Amino acid sequence: MSTKINCCQYSKRLNGGNQALHAFYVALLTNIDDASGNTIYLRGGVLNALWQMLLKRKEMFVVSDPFTAILLGCFRCPDVIHFVQSDDLNLFHQRGKLFNTIYRGSYRLFVGRRKWLRVFNSEFSRQRFNSDFSHFCGAWSVMPMLGIDxxxxxxxxxxxxxxxxxxxxxxxxxxxxxxxxxxxxxxxxxxxxxxxxxxxxxxxxxxxxxxxxxxxxxxxxxxxxxxxxxxxxxxxxxxxxxxxxxxxxxxxxxxxxxxxxxxxxxxxxxxxxxxxxxxxxxxxxxxxxxxxxxxxxxxxxxxxxxxxxxxxxxxxxxxx
Structure with missing residues (x-):
């Protein structure tokens, strides 16, 4: 049975940053690829994610952008692969107290509590996420980014x-x-x-x-x-x-x-x-x-x- 996958990232261009590459690679690693009859949509931005959810709520999402993750959590999307690249909870601590308070609260409420499949690009990311949200994501959840070569x-x-x-x-x-x-x-x-x-x-x-x-x-x-x-x-x-x-x-x-x-x-x-x-x-x-x-x-x-x-x-x- 074919499954359509949305890689929703901040950047719309594949070469516009590492996020889209990360999510695409995670999708491949989890056997969600077109070789097995699935379709991967590489789309960027929060508005694109919102549009796709309104049109096709049953599709799976791969996400690493924290704002898009908050949106998916707000809509209670169950089929999400959440790729954590960094210390997302403290990512914007320099943007002011009000912004940071709203962001951290939203991230805890809509992302931290969701029972999504979590994958991490490093042991550092996994340990910080486990510590921040009292989760236990095992070492198996650390997936490679890309081959060094x-x-x-x-x-x-x-x-x-x-x-x-x-x-x-x-x-x-x-x-x-x-x-x-x-x-x-x-x-x-x-x-x-x-x-x-x-x-x-x-x-x-x-x-x-x-x-x-x-x-x-x-x-x-x-x-x-x-x-x-x-x-x-x-x-x-x-x-x-x-x-x-x-x-x-x-x-x-x-x-x-x-x-x-x-x-x-x-x-x-x-x-x-x-x-x-x-x-x-x-x-x-x-x-x-x-x-x-x-x-x-x-x-x-x-x-x-x-x-x-x-x-x-x-x-x-x-x-x-």
């Missing part, structure tokens, strides 16, 4: 080049938890030049004479930009997988991060420099600018290729 356009490590055209790069979206405004402030405070790659709209706060902006490009273009940049500044919070960090490391780009998500406890001291907040980030960039001229003995931290490959392999077993 499929995430990167290049299959081999690239040695770090010291003739790269750009100093700093940031990758993310306009959402406050991505921390892009901290990158802009850091570039202005240190009088440095940086590049920001946005998925989706470009916010007003990103417009600065110290920042070049690129938006809505494919993974190959992002990887090329990383290969031409010295350092990735990663300021996102609650990114359990931290995909830009993997992409940067694979491109031979060093990483300075305010939060490395799941990577925090997995060898970050060797390959990722962790800074404590915005002020620490600014101090780190100022120091780098001061010593740049005299730094004649730069270390190629990817020289130990086998060590790095083993580290990536150990991390990737959590996702593939």
């Amino acid at each position: 499929e995430l990167f356009p290049a299959t081999q490590l690239v040695k770090k080049s010291f003739t790269r055209n750009r100093q700093y790069i940031w990758i993310g979206s306009a959402h406050s938890f991505k921390g892009g405004i901290s990158f802009v402030k850091a570039m202005e405070a240190t009088n440095c030049k940086g590049t920001m790659i946005f998925n989706g709209q470009i916010p007003e706060w990103a417009v600065s004479q110290h920042v070049d902006i690129i938006s809505n490009v494919d993974k190959e273009r992002i990887y090329t930009e990383l290969m031409n940049t010295e350092t990735l500044i990663f300021t996102s919070q609650f990114d359990s997988f931290a995909l830009p960090i993997f992409e940067a490391l694979m491109a031979g780009c060093s990483v300075v991060a305010t939060d490395a998500g799941f990577l925090r406890e997995n060898g970050t001291d060797k390959y990722i420099e962790i800074v404590k907040g915005e002020e620490d980030l600014i101090s780190r960039i100022k120091y780098a600018a001061e010593v740049e001229a005299d730094n004649t003995e730069k270390i190629d931290w990817l020289a130990e290729r086998e060590s790095f490959k083993s580290w990536v392999s150990e991390l990737s077993r959590h996702f593939i």
